[in-house]
Amino acid sequence: MAIVGYARTSTKDQVAGLEDQVDALRATGCKKIFQEHGSGIDAVRPELMKALDYVREGDVFTVTKPDRLARSVPDLLQIVGGLRERGVEVRILSMALDTSTPTGTLMLTVLGGVAAFERELMLERQRAGIARAKSENKYRGRAATARAKSAEVLCLHKEGRKPASIARDLNIGRASVYRILSAALP
Structure with a gap:
Protein backbone atom coordinates (compact mmCIF):
# COMPACT_ATOMS: atom_id res chain seq x y z
CA MET A 1 0.00 0.00 0.00
CA ALA A 115 -20.95 22.68 -1.73
CA ALA A 116 -23.03 22.48 -4.91
CA PHE A 117 -25.96 24.14 -3.12
CA GLU A 118 -23.72 26.98 -1.88
CA ARG A 119 -22.35 27.50 -5.38
CA GLU A 120 -25.87 27.71 -6.86
CA LEU A 121 -26.85 30.27 -4.22
CA MET A 122 -23.76 32.34 -5.02
CA LEU A 123 -24.53 32.21 -8.75
CA GLU A 124 -28.14 33.19 -8.07
CA ARG A 125 -26.99 36.24 -6.07
CA GLN A 126 -24.52 37.09 -8.82
CA ARG A 127 -27.24 36.94 -11.49
CA ALA A 128 -29.50 39.14 -9.34
CA GLY A 129 -26.69 41.68 -8.91
CA ILE A 130 -26.00 41.73 -12.65
CA ALA A 131 -29.72 42.17 -13.42
CA ARG A 132 -29.91 45.07 -10.95
CA ALA A 133 -26.78 46.70 -12.42
CA LYS A 134 -28.20 46.32 -15.94
CA SER A 135 -31.50 47.90 -14.92
CA GLU A 136 -29.57 50.83 -13.44
CA ASN A 137 -27.46 51.04 -16.61
CA LYS A 138 -24.27 50.33 -14.64
CA TYR A 139 -23.39 46.90 -16.00
CA ARG A 140 -20.68 46.90 -18.62
CA GLY A 141 -19.82 43.20 -18.79
CA ARG A 142 -16.30 42.03 -19.37
CA ALA A 143 -14.03 43.88 -21.76
CA ALA A 144 -14.02 42.51 -25.28
CA THR A 145 -10.48 41.21 -25.55
CA ALA A 146 -10.56 39.72 -29.03
CA ARG A 147 -12.05 42.74 -30.79
CA ALA A 148 -9.32 44.91 -29.31
CA LYS A 149 -6.83 42.73 -31.15
CA SER A 150 -8.56 42.92 -34.58
CA ALA A 151 -5.73 44.86 -36.21
CA GLU A 152 -3.17 42.32 -34.98
CA VAL A 153 -5.33 39.43 -36.23
CA LEU A 154 -5.65 40.97 -39.68
CA CYS A 155 -1.94 41.77 -39.84
CA LEU A 156 -0.93 38.22 -38.91
CA HIS A 157 -3.45 36.80 -41.38
CA LYS A 158 -1.96 38.94 -44.16
CA GLU A 159 1.42 37.44 -43.26
CA GLY A 160 -0.05 34.03 -44.05
CA ARG A 161 -0.54 32.79 -40.49
CA LYS A 162 -3.25 30.19 -39.84
CA PRO A 163 -6.17 31.06 -37.51
CA ALA A 164 -5.15 28.52 -34.85
CA SER A 165 -1.64 29.97 -34.73
CA ILE A 166 -2.99 33.53 -34.54
CA ALA A 167 -5.36 32.57 -31.71
CA ARG A 168 -2.59 30.89 -29.74
CA ASP A 169 -0.13 33.77 -30.14
CA LEU A 170 -2.67 36.47 -29.25
CA ASN A 171 -4.27 34.40 -26.48
CA ILE A 172 -7.78 34.62 -27.91
CA GLY A 173 -10.22 31.98 -29.10
CA ARG A 174 -9.98 30.54 -32.59
CA ALA A 175 -13.67 31.36 -33.13
CA SER A 176 -12.85 35.00 -32.36
CA VAL A 177 -10.17 34.96 -35.04
CA TYR A 178 -12.66 33.58 -37.58
CA ARG A 179 -15.26 36.22 -36.58
CA ILE A 180 -12.73 39.03 -37.04
CA LEU A 181 -11.61 37.67 -40.40
CA SER A 182 -15.14 37.14 -41.70
CA ALA A 183 -16.16 40.65 -40.66
CA ALA A 184 -13.12 42.25 -42.29
CA LEU A 185 -12.67 40.18 -45.43
CA PRO A 186 -15.06 40.09 -48.37
Missing part, protein backbone atom coordinates in the same frame (compact mmCIF):
# COMPACT_ATOMS: atom_id res chain seq x y z
CA ALA A 2 1.28 3.44 -0.93
CA ILE A 3 -0.01 6.79 0.23
CA VAL A 4 0.05 9.05 -2.82
CA GLY A 5 -0.55 12.80 -2.61
CA TYR A 6 -1.72 15.44 -5.06
CA ALA A 7 -1.26 19.19 -4.53
CA ARG A 8 -2.37 22.01 -6.82
CA THR A 9 -2.54 25.77 -6.81
CA SER A 10 -4.32 27.89 -9.37
CA THR A 11 -1.37 30.10 -10.25
CA LYS A 12 2.41 29.95 -10.11
CA ASP A 13 2.32 32.90 -7.72
CA GLN A 14 0.89 30.68 -4.98
CA VAL A 15 4.19 28.98 -4.13
CA ALA A 16 3.58 29.13 -0.37
CA GLY A 17 0.16 27.52 -0.79
CA LEU A 18 1.65 24.66 -2.75
CA GLU A 19 4.41 24.21 -0.17
CA ASP A 20 1.80 24.11 2.62
CA GLN A 21 -0.12 21.41 0.80
CA VAL A 22 3.03 19.35 0.20
CA ASP A 23 4.01 19.69 3.88
CA ALA A 24 0.55 18.53 5.00
CA LEU A 25 0.66 15.57 2.59
CA ARG A 26 4.14 14.55 3.79
CA ALA A 27 2.96 14.77 7.40
CA THR A 28 0.28 12.15 6.63
CA GLY A 29 2.84 9.75 5.21
CA CYS A 30 2.76 10.51 1.48
CA LYS A 31 5.96 9.25 -0.12
CA LYS A 32 5.00 10.17 -3.68
CA ILE A 33 3.43 13.61 -4.26
CA PHE A 34 2.30 14.97 -7.60
CA GLN A 35 2.08 18.76 -7.74
CA GLU A 36 1.17 21.39 -10.29
CA HIS A 37 0.02 24.93 -10.90
CA GLY A 38 -3.14 25.26 -12.93
CA SER A 39 -6.71 26.40 -12.69
CA GLY A 40 -9.29 23.84 -11.55
CA ILE A 41 -11.35 24.70 -14.55
CA ASP A 42 -8.59 23.84 -17.02
CA ALA A 43 -9.48 20.78 -19.04
CA VAL A 44 -6.01 19.29 -18.74
CA ARG A 45 -4.19 18.85 -15.44
CA PRO A 46 -1.24 16.66 -16.45
CA GLU A 47 0.05 15.94 -12.95
CA LEU A 48 -3.41 14.88 -11.78
CA MET A 49 -3.64 12.53 -14.75
CA LYS A 50 -0.20 11.09 -13.87
CA ALA A 51 -1.23 10.68 -10.23
CA LEU A 52 -4.48 8.94 -11.11
CA ASP A 53 -2.59 6.64 -13.47
CA TYR A 54 0.11 5.97 -10.86
CA VAL A 55 -2.10 4.72 -8.01
CA ARG A 56 -2.78 0.99 -7.71
CA GLU A 57 -5.22 -1.21 -5.85
CA GLY A 58 -4.71 -0.84 -2.11
CA ASP A 59 -3.20 2.65 -2.38
CA VAL A 60 -4.56 5.73 -0.64
CA PHE A 61 -4.91 8.87 -2.77
CA THR A 62 -4.66 11.97 -0.55
CA VAL A 63 -5.45 15.66 -1.11
CA THR A 64 -5.64 18.52 1.35
CA LYS A 65 -9.02 19.89 0.18
CA PRO A 66 -11.65 18.74 -2.32
CA ASP A 67 -11.26 21.82 -4.52
CA ARG A 68 -7.61 20.88 -5.11
CA LEU A 69 -8.82 17.66 -6.74
CA ALA A 70 -12.01 18.48 -8.60
CA ARG A 71 -13.74 21.31 -10.45
CA SER A 72 -17.25 20.48 -9.26
CA VAL A 73 -19.21 18.02 -7.15
CA PRO A 74 -19.97 15.74 -10.11
CA ASP A 75 -16.28 15.86 -11.06
CA LEU A 76 -15.27 15.03 -7.48
CA LEU A 77 -17.70 12.13 -7.26
CA GLN A 78 -16.58 10.82 -10.65
CA ILE A 79 -12.88 10.92 -9.72
CA VAL A 80 -13.48 9.33 -6.32
CA GLY A 81 -15.83 6.73 -7.84
CA GLY A 82 -13.26 5.81 -10.49
CA LEU A 83 -10.55 5.43 -7.87
CA ARG A 84 -12.74 3.31 -5.61
CA GLU A 85 -13.63 1.01 -8.53
CA ARG A 86 -9.89 0.40 -8.90
CA GLY A 87 -9.54 -0.38 -5.19
CA VAL A 88 -7.97 2.98 -4.31
CA GLU A 89 -9.26 4.82 -1.25
CA VAL A 90 -9.38 8.62 -1.05
CA ARG A 91 -8.52 10.87 1.89
CA ILE A 92 -9.37 14.56 2.06
CA LEU A 93 -7.40 16.03 4.94
CA SER A 94 -9.39 19.24 5.54
CA MET A 95 -12.55 17.22 6.06
CA ALA A 96 -10.94 14.30 7.93
CA LEU A 97 -12.68 12.25 5.27
CA ASP A 98 -11.67 8.73 4.31
CA THR A 99 -13.65 6.83 1.68
CA SER A 100 -12.54 3.47 3.06
CA THR A 101 -15.51 3.68 5.43
CA PRO A 102 -19.22 3.86 4.60
CA THR A 103 -19.47 6.98 6.77
CA GLY A 104 -16.67 8.63 4.80
CA THR A 105 -18.44 7.91 1.52
CA LEU A 106 -21.72 9.27 2.92
CA MET A 107 -20.02 12.41 4.20
CA LEU A 108 -18.33 13.00 0.85
CA THR A 109 -21.68 12.84 -0.92
CA VAL A 110 -23.44 15.08 1.63
CA LEU A 111 -20.64 17.65 1.76
CA GLY A 112 -20.43 17.63 -2.02
CA GLY A 113 -24.16 18.35 -2.19
CA VAL A 114 -23.83 21.21 0.30
Whole structure:
Protein backbone atom coordinates (compact mmCIF):
# COMPACT_ATOMS: atom_id res chain seq x y z
CA MET A 1 0.00 0.00 0.00
CA ALA A 2 1.28 3.44 -0.93
CA ILE A 3 -0.01 6.79 0.23
CA VAL A 4 0.05 9.05 -2.82
CA GLY A 5 -0.55 12.80 -2.61
CA TYR A 6 -1.72 15.44 -5.06
CA ALA A 7 -1.26 19.19 -4.53
CA ARG A 8 -2.37 22.01 -6.82
CA THR A 9 -2.54 25.77 -6.81
CA SER A 10 -4.32 27.89 -9.37
CA THR A 11 -1.37 30.10 -10.25
CA LYS A 12 2.41 29.95 -10.11
CA ASP A 13 2.32 32.90 -7.72
CA GLN A 14 0.89 30.68 -4.98
CA VAL A 15 4.19 28.98 -4.13
CA ALA A 16 3.58 29.13 -0.37
CA GLY A 17 0.16 27.52 -0.79
CA LEU A 18 1.65 24.66 -2.75
CA GLU A 19 4.41 24.21 -0.17
CA ASP A 20 1.80 24.11 2.62
CA GLN A 21 -0.12 21.41 0.80
CA VAL A 22 3.03 19.35 0.20
CA ASP A 23 4.01 19.69 3.88
CA ALA A 24 0.55 18.53 5.00
CA LEU A 25 0.66 15.57 2.59
CA ARG A 26 4.14 14.55 3.79
CA ALA A 27 2.96 14.77 7.40
CA THR A 28 0.28 12.15 6.63
CA GLY A 29 2.84 9.75 5.21
CA CYS A 30 2.76 10.51 1.48
CA LYS A 31 5.96 9.25 -0.12
CA LYS A 32 5.00 10.17 -3.68
CA ILE A 33 3.43 13.61 -4.26
CA PHE A 34 2.30 14.97 -7.60
CA GLN A 35 2.08 18.76 -7.74
CA GLU A 36 1.17 21.39 -10.29
CA HIS A 37 0.02 24.93 -10.90
CA GLY A 38 -3.14 25.26 -12.93
CA SER A 39 -6.71 26.40 -12.69
CA GLY A 40 -9.29 23.84 -11.55
CA ILE A 41 -11.35 24.70 -14.55
CA ASP A 42 -8.59 23.84 -17.02
CA ALA A 43 -9.48 20.78 -19.04
CA VAL A 44 -6.01 19.29 -18.74
CA ARG A 45 -4.19 18.85 -15.44
CA PRO A 46 -1.24 16.66 -16.45
CA GLU A 47 0.05 15.94 -12.95
CA LEU A 48 -3.41 14.88 -11.78
CA MET A 49 -3.64 12.53 -14.75
CA LYS A 50 -0.20 11.09 -13.87
CA ALA A 51 -1.23 10.68 -10.23
CA LEU A 52 -4.48 8.94 -11.11
CA ASP A 53 -2.59 6.64 -13.47
CA TYR A 54 0.11 5.97 -10.86
CA VAL A 55 -2.10 4.72 -8.01
CA ARG A 56 -2.78 0.99 -7.71
CA GLU A 57 -5.22 -1.21 -5.85
CA GLY A 58 -4.71 -0.84 -2.11
CA ASP A 59 -3.20 2.65 -2.38
CA VAL A 60 -4.56 5.73 -0.64
CA PHE A 61 -4.91 8.87 -2.77
CA THR A 62 -4.66 11.97 -0.55
CA VAL A 63 -5.45 15.66 -1.11
CA THR A 64 -5.64 18.52 1.35
CA LYS A 65 -9.02 19.89 0.18
CA PRO A 66 -11.65 18.74 -2.32
CA ASP A 67 -11.26 21.82 -4.52
CA ARG A 68 -7.61 20.88 -5.11
CA LEU A 69 -8.82 17.66 -6.74
CA ALA A 70 -12.01 18.48 -8.60
CA ARG A 71 -13.74 21.31 -10.45
CA SER A 72 -17.25 20.48 -9.26
CA VAL A 73 -19.21 18.02 -7.15
CA PRO A 74 -19.97 15.74 -10.11
CA ASP A 75 -16.28 15.86 -11.06
CA LEU A 76 -15.27 15.03 -7.48
CA LEU A 77 -17.70 12.13 -7.26
CA GLN A 78 -16.58 10.82 -10.65
CA ILE A 79 -12.88 10.92 -9.72
CA VAL A 80 -13.48 9.33 -6.32
CA GLY A 81 -15.83 6.73 -7.84
CA GLY A 82 -13.26 5.81 -10.49
CA LEU A 83 -10.55 5.43 -7.87
CA ARG A 84 -12.74 3.31 -5.61
CA GLU A 85 -13.63 1.01 -8.53
CA ARG A 86 -9.89 0.40 -8.90
CA GLY A 87 -9.54 -0.38 -5.19
CA VAL A 88 -7.97 2.98 -4.31
CA GLU A 89 -9.26 4.82 -1.25
CA VAL A 90 -9.38 8.62 -1.05
CA ARG A 91 -8.52 10.87 1.89
CA ILE A 92 -9.37 14.56 2.06
CA LEU A 93 -7.40 16.03 4.94
CA SER A 94 -9.39 19.24 5.54
CA MET A 95 -12.55 17.22 6.06
CA ALA A 96 -10.94 14.30 7.93
CA LEU A 97 -12.68 12.25 5.27
CA ASP A 98 -11.67 8.73 4.31
CA THR A 99 -13.65 6.83 1.68
CA SER A 100 -12.54 3.47 3.06
CA THR A 101 -15.51 3.68 5.43
CA PRO A 102 -19.22 3.86 4.60
CA THR A 103 -19.47 6.98 6.77
CA GLY A 104 -16.67 8.63 4.80
CA THR A 105 -18.44 7.91 1.52
CA LEU A 106 -21.72 9.27 2.92
CA MET A 107 -20.02 12.41 4.20
CA LEU A 108 -18.33 13.00 0.85
CA THR A 109 -21.68 12.84 -0.92
CA VAL A 110 -23.44 15.08 1.63
CA LEU A 111 -20.64 17.65 1.76
CA GLY A 112 -20.43 17.63 -2.02
CA GLY A 113 -24.16 18.35 -2.19
CA VAL A 114 -23.83 21.21 0.30
CA ALA A 115 -20.95 22.68 -1.73
CA ALA A 116 -23.03 22.48 -4.91
CA PHE A 117 -25.96 24.14 -3.12
CA GLU A 118 -23.72 26.98 -1.88
CA ARG A 119 -22.35 27.50 -5.38
CA GLU A 120 -25.87 27.71 -6.86
CA LEU A 121 -26.85 30.27 -4.22
CA MET A 122 -23.76 32.34 -5.02
CA LEU A 123 -24.53 32.21 -8.75
CA GLU A 124 -28.14 33.19 -8.07
CA ARG A 125 -26.99 36.24 -6.07
CA GLN A 126 -24.52 37.09 -8.82
CA ARG A 127 -27.24 36.94 -11.49
CA ALA A 128 -29.50 39.14 -9.34
CA GLY A 129 -26.69 41.68 -8.91
CA ILE A 130 -26.00 41.73 -12.65
CA ALA A 131 -29.72 42.17 -13.42
CA ARG A 132 -29.91 45.07 -10.95
CA ALA A 133 -26.78 46.70 -12.42
CA LYS A 134 -28.20 46.32 -15.94
CA SER A 135 -31.50 47.90 -14.92
CA GLU A 136 -29.57 50.83 -13.44
CA ASN A 137 -27.46 51.04 -16.61
CA LYS A 138 -24.27 50.33 -14.64
CA TYR A 139 -23.39 46.90 -16.00
CA ARG A 140 -20.68 46.90 -18.62
CA GLY A 141 -19.82 43.20 -18.79
CA ARG A 142 -16.30 42.03 -19.37
CA ALA A 143 -14.03 43.88 -21.76
CA ALA A 144 -14.02 42.51 -25.28
CA THR A 145 -10.48 41.21 -25.55
CA ALA A 146 -10.56 39.72 -29.03
CA ARG A 147 -12.05 42.74 -30.79
CA ALA A 148 -9.32 44.91 -29.31
CA LYS A 149 -6.83 42.73 -31.15
CA SER A 150 -8.56 42.92 -34.58
CA ALA A 151 -5.73 44.86 -36.21
CA GLU A 152 -3.17 42.32 -34.98
CA VAL A 153 -5.33 39.43 -36.23
CA LEU A 154 -5.65 40.97 -39.68
CA CYS A 155 -1.94 41.77 -39.84
CA LEU A 156 -0.93 38.22 -38.91
CA HIS A 157 -3.45 36.80 -41.38
CA LYS A 158 -1.96 38.94 -44.16
CA GLU A 159 1.42 37.44 -43.26
CA GLY A 160 -0.05 34.03 -44.05
CA ARG A 161 -0.54 32.79 -40.49
CA LYS A 162 -3.25 30.19 -39.84
CA PRO A 163 -6.17 31.06 -37.51
CA ALA A 164 -5.15 28.52 -34.85
CA SER A 165 -1.64 29.97 -34.73
CA ILE A 166 -2.99 33.53 -34.54
CA ALA A 167 -5.36 32.57 -31.71
CA ARG A 168 -2.59 30.89 -29.74
CA ASP A 169 -0.13 33.77 -30.14
CA LEU A 170 -2.67 36.47 -29.25
CA ASN A 171 -4.27 34.40 -26.48
CA ILE A 172 -7.78 34.62 -27.91
CA GLY A 173 -10.22 31.98 -29.10
CA ARG A 174 -9.98 30.54 -32.59
CA ALA A 175 -13.67 31.36 -33.13
CA SER A 176 -12.85 35.00 -32.36
CA VAL A 177 -10.17 34.96 -35.04
CA TYR A 178 -12.66 33.58 -37.58
CA ARG A 179 -15.26 36.22 -36.58
CA ILE A 180 -12.73 39.03 -37.04
CA LEU A 181 -11.61 37.67 -40.40
CA SER A 182 -15.14 37.14 -41.70
CA ALA A 183 -16.16 40.65 -40.66
CA ALA A 184 -13.12 42.25 -42.29
CA LEU A 185 -12.67 40.18 -45.43
CA PRO A 186 -15.06 40.09 -48.37
